Amino acid sequence: MDLAAIGSLIGSLKTATDIAKFIRESDVSIEKAETKLKLAELISALADAKIEAAEVQQAILDRDELIRLLKAEAKLQADLVWKQPRYVLANAQGEEESYCQNCYDSEKKLSRLHTDERGYFECRVCKQSYKTNERKSSDSEKLRQANAARRNGSWMSR
Template sequence: MPDIASIGAALASIKTATDIAKLIKESGTSLEQAEIKLQVADLISSLADAKIELAELQTEMNQLKDKLNQRAALKWVKPYYMIQSGDEVEGPFCPSCYDNNEKMIRLQGSGRNGWSCLTCEGFYKDSEYVQPPPIRVSR
């Protein structure tokens, strides 16, 4: 799989080739050069198509890279998923939503000493659950 740097270099090369082809197309004025101009126009069109496809590939590769990084940071901490990035931990995330649809749905603390998913309505209980303190409004 090509890396992001090589795709960027390919895009730059295609842009340069497109610019050169445009210069060649605009430089001639004689009737004999009409066929060359037509071929150069086809070349420019093909290069533009290739440039668009490479840009789409680069976007897709970036999305796949982000997904792989997220998957690498995802940890199973029974009974749910957590994301660990260095010293920071995010979560918990619903195991049912992730296992079935790869959706990272954050679980919500429940008054029933556990975690609830507002999407699939799953309930997960663990030994480390701590009920959040009530919010006090000062006047």
């Protein structure tokens, strides 16, 4: 809603007020027809003012909703923490919940990650999987040990 609409609302209310004053100040000598015409103009001006007031009220409600959404988004931005390889947000009990980096960065959607509690995370929405650096190191070490054990226990060394 812009200033022109608010100005128009104020203008309609002024017109209605002026017509109401005219009717109040008219004396008995004015013909009934002229009085009825002014009364019709008053009703029309009041209807216009009511419509414009409703538009102003709707614009205020829309603005308030936008402010609420922006505040919620700003709070989420402040509370959401990056902990490689995921986003973390504290729940009502203060426990950290993990969210998908891909879903949030691409669509601003919080998709909860499923975890094995050992550094592996999987998003059931985008099917992306993540490992912490510690898990990557652990998996690499296990693979290296398995390969070494296979080489040491091969048929050639028997």
